[in-house]
Amino acid sequence: EKYRPNSLDKVISHSDISKTISRFIGQGRLPHLLFYGPPGTGKTSTILATAKTFYSARELSSMVMEFLFINSSGKFKLVILDEADSMTKDAQNALRRIIEKFTENTRFCLICNYLSKIIPAIQSRCTKFRFPPIAFAQMASRLQDIAANEGYFGVITSSLICSVTLTDEGVKAIYRFTAGDMRKAINLMQSAAMSASSIDESSVYACVAYPSPAEIRSLMDWMLNEPIHSAYTNILATKNLKGIALQDILTELHPLIMKINLPDPMRCDLLIALSDIEHRMSIGSSERLQLSAVVAAFAKAKSSLEALRT
Numbered sequence: 001e002k003y004r005p006n007s008l009d010k011v012i013s014h015s016d017i018s019k020t021i022s023r024f025i026g027q028g029r030l031p032h033l034l035f036y037g038p039p040g041t042g043k044t045s046t047i048l049a050t051a052k053t054f055y056s057a058r059e060l061s062s063m064v065m066e067f068l069f070i071n072s073s074g075k076f077k078l079v080i081l082d083e084a085d086s087m088t089k090d091a092q093n094a095l096r097r098i099i100e101k102f103t104e105n106t107r108f109c110l111i112c113n114y115l116s117k118i119i120p121a122i123q124s125r126c127t128k129f130r131f132p133p134i135a136f137a138q139m140a141s142r143l144q145d146i147a148a149n150e151g152y153f154g155v156i157t158s159s160l161i162c163s164v165t166l167t168d169e170g171v172k173a174i175y176r177f178t179a180g181d182m183r184k185a186i187n188l189m190q191s192a193a194m195s196a197s198s199i200d201e202s203s204v205y206a207c208v209a210y211p212s213p214a215e216i217r218s219l220m221d222w223m224l225n226e227p228i229h230s231a232y233t234n235i236l237a238t239k240n241l242k243g244i245a246l247q248d249i250l251t252e253l254h255p256l257i258m259k260i261n262l263p264d265p266m267r268c269d270l271l272i273a274l275s276d277i278e279h280r281m282s283i284g285s286s287e288r289l290q291l292s293a294v295v296a297a298f299a300k301a302k303s304s305l306e307a308l309r310t
Contacts, residue, residue, distance in 0.1 A: 003146055003186065008049045011042055012142050012182075013134045020129075021050050030076075032099060033109040034123060036085075037131030040181030044082060046131075047109045051078050077106045085112035092119045099125055133180020140171045142182065143189055147199075166199045173204035209243040216252045220260075223298035232295045236288070246287045250278055250294070266304055273297035 005011045008018040024030045030050075035043040087095070099108050099122070110126060112118055147166040170192070178185040188207065189199060196203035205212040211219070215238065222231040239246070257270060274297060277290050 003142075004045050005049050006052050008046070008053055011046055011049055013042055013138045014046070014129075014131055017046065017129045017131070018049075021046070022053070025050070025053060030078075030107050032103075032107055032126040034115075034118065034126035034128045035109065035111045035131060036113065036115040036118075036128065038133055038179075038181065039113060040178070040183035040185070041131040041134055042182065043111045043131050044080075047080055047111065050109075051080070076104075078109065079106055080109045080111070082111045083113075084110040085114045085117035089119060092122055096121045096125070134182050135180070136172075136175050139175055139178075139180065139182060139185055140168075143171055143174065143185060146186065147189070165197070166193075167201075169201040170199040170204055173201045174199075177204070177208055177210070206242070209245075210248050211242070211244050211252055213252075215242070215244075216249070216256060219249065220253065220256055220298075223295055224302055228295055228299050231298075232292060235295065236291060239291070246291055246294070247278070247281055250274055250281075253294075262301070262305065263308065266301055266308075269304075270297055270301045273300075 008022055011018050021030075021033075033047065035047065037043060081095075084092075095108075096119070108126070110118065110122065115123070115128070115130075144166065166189070170189075174185050174188050174192075178188060188204065192199045192203050192207045195207055202212060202214075205215075219235050219238070222234045226234065235249075238244070239249070253274065254271070257267060257274075262270070274294065277293050277297070280293075281287070281290055
């Protein structure tokens with residue numbers, strides 16, 4: 001909430017949406033609105049900034065507290081319904097009738113993640129705006145601004161201020177995990193700042209207990225070059241030390257398998273074996289047992305490759 005924009009010109013992304021809404025406000029013709037898109041992309045921030053632009057601070061408080069009463073100033077009420085896609089179909093049909101009844105003095109803004117869960121009758125009565133994930137450049141700029149404003153999160157410990165540095169690699173790692181979700185990015189950056197003196201790639205991966213690219217390359221190297229028992233022991237030790245889930249290891253192994261030099265039939269066999277392991281993981285199989293299967297699948301691929309070369 002501390003860094004939520006309080007005006008439309010401070011919303012870092014979706015400038016086309018902000019400009020369109022500003023024109024609506026300037027003309028005094030704000031329609032019913034329907035914002036949809038992934039979490040953390042600025043839907044709630046945009047409508048709250050719109051409300052703060054349209055109303056004074058005193059009026060805004062009145063609108064929130066007394067939204068059932070007609071405003072004597074002539075301005076219409078603004079009703080914001082977040083998570084509207086959680087409403088049942090019956091509730092949405094009832095809302096449609098309310099929207100029709102109070103259109104003269106009330107505007108509704110519905111916010112949802114999935115447009116398909118909103119009935120067509122409501123969609124047709126609203127101006128729809130899609131909020132895509134925030135672009136990397138915009139998120140990186142905002143995270144750097146927040147870090148600078150916080151003095152790199154100057155964490156106070158024993159009356160001493162410990163500066164925490166935010167690196168470019170750290171920003172890239174944060175973006176990878178948050179996929180354009182600004183709310184999640186700020187929370188992740190704060191968590192990483194509390195656990196390390198530098199918010200870099202390794203500290204971000206450690207904060208979310210996810211295998212880093214360097215760790216995945218090491219695991220791959222062990223499975224391709226070490227004996228089965230040694231590879232299994234090393235991977236299990238790393239997995240337990242870092243708190244890494246086998247599912248995350250499997251997810252990161254797939255792109256590496258596509259890059260290594262393997263005959264296509266052998267690559268397909270390896271990917272099929274890993275997909276079978278993922279399926280067994282999904283139905284509750286032991287992680288240790290499935291880790292053995294992963295190592296065995298790579299050992300089989302290695303043996304087949306060596307036989308092919310001889």
